[in-house]
Amino acid sequence: MTHSKTKSILLAGVGGQGILRASDIVCMALIEAGMDVKKSEVHGMAQRGGCVTSHVRYSDKVHAPLSKHGSIDILLAFEKMETLRYLHYLTKDATIIVNADEIYPPAVNLGESDYHPDIVSFLQSNYKIVKEIDATELAKKAGNVKTANVVLLGVLAHHMDIKLSVWEDVIAKAFPEKLRKINLTAFQMGNAA
Amino acid sequence: MKVLMSGNEAIARGVYEAGVRFAAGYPGTPSTEIMEEFARYEGVYAEWSPNEKVALEVAIGAALAGEKSLACMKHVGVNVAADPLFTVSYTGTNSALVIITADDPSLHSSQNEQDNRNYAKFAKIPMLEPSDVQEAKDFAKLAFAISSQFDTPVFLRSTTRVSHSKAPVTLGDITPYEDKTNISYNAAKFVMVPANARLRRVEVEKRLNALKEFAETFSENKMEMNNPEIGIITAGMSYSYAKDVFPDFSYLKLGMVYPLPEKMIRDFAARVKRIYVIEELDPFLEEQIKAMGIKVIGKEIFPYTLEFDPGIIENAINKYEHATPHPVHKIHSIPHRPPNLCPGCPHRGLFYVLGKLKCFVAGDIGCYTLSYMKPLEGINSCICMGASIGMAHGMSKALKDKGRGKVVGVIGDSTFIHSGIPPLLNMVYNKSNALVIILDNSTTAMTGMQEHPATGFTLLGEETKSLDIKALVAALGIENIRVIDPHHLKTTREIIKEELAKDGPSVIIAERPCVLFKKAKTENKKPFKIDPDKCNGCRVCLGLGCPPISWKKIAKTEGSKKAGYAVIDETYCNGCGLCKQVCKFDAIS
C-alpha cells in the first residue's frame, strides 16, 4: 500500500509564547480533518525563555513525529530571529510565517551580539512565500496579548487545506468558556491579515 | 475511540487500564507528567516521594503487600534507586511492579545521556520499549502482565521523543481494580541475607531463561518481511524514524529490548542479506547480536551520541549504500538562546551577590543551575542532585586554610530534601567550615512546580504537614542558621559575608517563592522604566542577566563618554525592582 506524502510543519519560538498550545490546536484540527498526525516537542524548560520547537507531521499514515532536515513545508515562527535557527529543516519551496516580535537572547541584551537586522528581507530573497505579521499587535487588538499564538494560527490556516469551521470548532474546544470568544476573534484577525 | 495524547499521558492511561491504582515517583524531565496524569484518575493512590530510592522502595512495599504498583522516574533517577533495584530483582515482586525510566538522548533537560537499557541487563530485569504513543499505552499494560507472570520487576523505557510526542491513541478497556492485598510472610524470598540471596540468585537466572523463551513468541517482537536485501533490527523511537525513510526494508522490531529473542534474530538474519542495527546511544542490541555471531552494521555508521531523527538514519544508510546524501541547507550562525532565570526569579539576587564574593560555589540541580551563565556566573560546579553539600565539604577540607571563607554549597529546597540531608549531617559530624545556602522557593520549580515535603500539599492535592527546614537543619546540629530574603541585596551580602567568616558549618536559608508559583500569589507589580538621560551607561543592571533589560548603543557625541544606555522591555518586566537596587544613578523607577 502506498501512502500519501507526509507533510511537516515546524512551530518555533521562545518559551512562554504559547507554542505548545498552538501546536496542540493544529493537531486537533488535522485529526478533525481526517488525518493521521504525530507531533514532537521539547518542553523541559519551556517556561525559562529558551528555544521551543514543535514538529507537526500529517498524512494518512505518519511514522515519525520528528522531521528530517530539508523536509519542513511550513515554518511558523513565533519570534523573528528564531526563523534563522531552523532554515536547514525547510524544503526549498517552504512557506515561512514570521511574527514581527523580537525577543532578545542574553548575548544581545549584554551588547555582545547584534540582533540580526533585515531578517525578513533576507528570508524574502531566499524563499518564495514569506509572510510577516505583527501578531502581538493584533492580539492586543483582539483584547489579550496572550492570544498572539492563536493570531498566528489564523495566518497558518491560510496555508493549510482545512476548513475554517473546523479550526473554529477546535479553537472553541481548546479554551475555557471565558477565553473562547477572545481566541476566536484573535484567530479571525490573523486569518484576515 | 481515538484521543490525542502525549506519550506520558498514554503511559498513565496504560497503567490505569492495567488495573493499577498505586504509584510512587520523583519528578524529572521527561517523566514528570506520567505521575501527574496518573494522579488525576479516580481511586488511585499516587505520591511524590522525596527521591527515587524512596519511591522505588514504596512501590516494592506495596507490591509485596499484593498491590500492583508503579515506580516512575527519569533516567538519572534510576541511579538513585539502583540499590533497591538490584535486589528486588532477586526477591521478585509478589504482585506486580513496573519501573519507568524516561531517558533523555540529546540531554534536552539532563546532566548526562546515560542509556538505561544497560540497567536491564545489569540487574537482570526485562525491559519493554515503545516506539510511539499508542505503544506507550499498550506496553505499560503489557509490562504489568509480564511482571505478574514471571514474578519480576519490569522496566518500561521511554525517551524524550516518546514521552513528549503526541498522537491519536485508541483507548483500551479498564481492568477493574481488585483488592488482593494481604500480609504474607516469606523470609526465604524477602529476607536477602547471603544464605537466602544465594538461592534467589539462581532463581534469577532461571527466570531470565524463561523470559528469553517468552521473548521468542512475545507479540511485540515482530518481523516485517519486505525487501530481503536489507534488514533492520531496531526498537523504540528509532523504529518510527527508520520506517519513515525506509518503508520498504525488512524489519525486526523489538518491543522487548531485554532479554533478546535469539532464535528470532537468527531466523531474521537468515532471511535478509545485510542487517543494520539502529539504536540511539549505546550499541546495546548490537553487542548482544554480534555476540551471537551474527554480522551486523551498527555504530560504525550510526552516531553514539545524541538522539536520532529520520534524516540521520537515512544519511547514514544511504552513504553506506553509496547513494547521494540528502541535501541540507546551510545553518545560519545566530546567538544562542539558552533557558534563563525568569524575570523576578528569587535566585537572581542571591547569585548576583555570590558571583561578586569570589568564592567557589559548588552548585546543584534546579533552576538555579541556570545562573552558571554570563553575566551571573553564580555556580562553579554541578554534578548530580545533592552533590553540592558533599562537594563543598570535601573541597573545604582539602583546601584547609586556603579554603577558609571561600567555599559555598548551594542547593534548592526540593533537592535538599531529595539528597541534601545526609551530606549536611556529615558536615556537622566531620566539622566542616563550608557554608551551605538552601534556596527555598517553596516548590520544585525546574520540573514544573511539583509539591514536596516542605510545601504542605501532596500529589493528590491533600493538605499535609509541612517540613520546617530550619528546624531540621538545627536538629542535624547546625548552630549557625540564618534566614534571608534574597531579594534584599544589601542584607543578603552582609549575612553571607558574616557566615563565611565564621568557624564551623553555617546554613543560610534564602526564602522567597518562585515567581511562577501560583499558590504564593506574588502580587502583580508595575514594570520599571529606565530614564535614558539619568542612565550613565555603567551596565551594572545588565549584570543581573534579567531578560527584559537590554543594552542600547548610541552614536558617540562630543564631550560624552556614554556608549549607550540600558532599557527595560515593559512587556516582560515583572516589577521585582532588583535593578533599582543596583542602579547608582537613580535612573530606574
Ligand SMILES: Cc1ncc(C[n+]2csc(CCOP(=O)(O)OP(=O)(O)O)c2C)c(N)n1
Ligand atoms: C536524580 C534526579 N532526579 C530528578 C532530576 C530532575 N530535577 C532536576 S532539578 C530538580 C528539582 C529542582 O527543585 P529545587 O531543588 O527545589 O530547585 P528549583 O528548580 O525550585 O530552583 C529535579 C527534580 C534530576 N536531575 N536528577
